[in-house]
Amino acid sequence: MHTPTYKSHISSVFNAELEDVRQRVLAMGGLVEQQIVDATRALTEVDAELAAEVIANDEKVNTLEVSIDDECSRILARRQPTASDLRLVYAVIKTITDLERMGDEAEKVARMAADLSEQERGIAPLVEVGHLSRHVSQMVRDALDAFARMDAESALACAHEDVNIDREYEALMRQCITFMMEDPRTIRRVLDVIWAVRALERIGDHARNICEYVIYFVKGKDVRHISLEAMKKEVQEDDE
Amino acid sequence: MHTPTYKSHISSVFNAELEDVRQRVLAMGGLVEQQIVDATRALTEVDAELAAEVIANDEKVNTLEVSIDDECSRILARRQPTASDLRLVYAVIKTITDLERMGDEAEKVARMAADLSEQERGIAPLVEVGHLSRHVSQMVRDALDAFARMDAESALACAHEDVNIDREYEALMRQCITFMMEDPRTIRRVLDVIWAVRALERIGDHARNICEYVIYFVKGKDVRHISLEAMKKEVQEDDE
Known part of the structure; x- marks a missing residue:
């Protein structure tokens, strides 16, 4: 894994600052990833603790x-970055918003797990939720990896x-709707699962957003709100 | 309603740029507000068109x-703002992310309205959804008004x-859960309403975020993730 090369700055302090902020985003990302994994384990194993x-x-x-935002605004004020340095700071500002909201979604999954642990055990597609969660966690890991390598x-x-x-x-x-319709006594329980599943799906959306910021940094092109086909073209x- | 006074700049072009970006945020906000109102009307009146x-x-x-983000990054690169000018640009960058996501939530409400229009009419608390929506729209209007006056x-x-x-x-x-438990045949229909209600609640969260950016701009203090009591203190x- 290589570190993205920033333009050579007269100030090596500036280089260090950019590298520091990048490392902090990765640390924040690692924490969020762990939160997603733990929240899902809490849900599938109904572990209130x-x-x-x-x-x-x-x-x-x-x-x-909050602290990364603060660092970014200090860098903007003191270093007045331009070109790819500015794009890096911009990508960081956007990325941490998505990471924070991923964290909120992980917290929601955990709240649903806590709620479920207080209810009678019953039928719910928890194994499948585990699959979805592993898939989502992998996507978050891949997005952070793309960010780390600016690839x-x-x-x-x-x-x-x-x-x-x-x-x-x-x-x-x-599947959840079928469960509820077949046995309305499961409605409350399955709704908790539905909220958790929805939160996981939202985390996937946020991971995609991070990928878009990476492309923005590398290519200098805003690829939000366009099709995957158009994104591929950009x-x-x-490269050709 | 007064316009927030920016520091006097040597460049009057810079003043005009800041005022322009502020106006564009307000225009974006107005559009999002209309989308929320229309989406809810589509839902409560089951109007597919x-x-x-x-x-x-x-x-x-x-x-x-995308265009406001682009303007902000151009201002950052060319004008290299500091102090309150930088805070304004920062607040704008954050605000438009929330506005865009409010727009997504309004779109979700509209999708649920379209979905409902294809189902048999049935019981659902649509009148109450109308109340919630009016409340949420008012909150969005108030947040944009606070932004317009930087109050x-x-x-x-x-x-x-x-x-x-x-x-x-x-x-x-x-109420939705009660409907579903009393008559499981309404589950699909009520779930559409639930998604719409959830989307409206999320719009309220985004409006609160915008309020936090306004306070950040005016007071220079980051008031995210703190209690309303602590926010009031800040x-x-x-002012005393």
Whole structure:
């Protein structure tokens, strides 16, 4: 894994600052990833203690967001970056918003796990939720990896994964509805699962957003709100 | 309504740029507000045509986000703002992310309206959804008004409204669950309503975020992730 090369700055302090902020985003990303894994384990194993831990840890994610934002605005004020340095700071500002919201979604999953642990055990597609969660966690890991290496090709591949996650999400949702219709006593319980599944799907969306910022940094092109096909074109355009 | 006074710049072009970006955010906000109103009307009146309009209009919201982001990064590169100018640009960058996501939520409400229009009519608490929506739209209007005037006190009052919206949301959710348990044939239909209600509640969260950025701009303090009590202290601290 290589570190993205920044333009050579007269100030090596500036280089160090950019590298520091990048490392902090990766640390925040690692924490969020762990929160997602733990929240899902709390849900699938109906573990109230682990759920409580995840809920408490969300504050760490929030604190990281605030401190990285603060560092970015100091860099903007003092270093007045331009070109790719500015794009890096811009990508960081956007990325941490998504990471923070991923953290919120992980917390929601944990809240649903806590809620479920207080109810009578019953039928719910928890094994499938585990599959979806592993898939989503992998996507988050891939997005962070693309960010770490500032690799537009990996970011594009990762963004594509969102389609599969949406498909899994739809299937799980249909299954949940079937459970509820077959046995209305499960409605409350299955609704908790539905909220958790929805939160996982949202995490996938946020991971895709991060991939878009990586492409923006590398290619200097804003690829939000366009199709995956159009995104692919933008990524491959200058490589030929 | 007064326009926030920026520091006097040697470059009057810079002043004009800042005012322009501020106006564009307000225009984007106005469009999002209309999308919320229309999406809810499509839902409560089960109007498939209006729903389709809202879905189509989301692209306009997205286009505005991309163009304002672009303008902000150009201002950062060319004008290298500091102090309150930088805070304004920072607040704009954050605000448009929330506005764009409010637009996505409005689109979701419209999608649920379109979905409902294809199902048999049945029982659902649509009148109450209308109430919640009016409340949420008012909150969005208040947040944008606080942004327009860069008024921290109004922003604080508006952020407080989120508590009432969450309470209404909880009540509506309980009502939806009761409907489903009493008549499982309504599950699919009520789930559409639940998604719409959830989307409206999320819009309230985004409006609160905008209020936080206004306070950040005016007071230079980051008030995210703190209690409303602590937020109040920050807003009133220097006013005494």
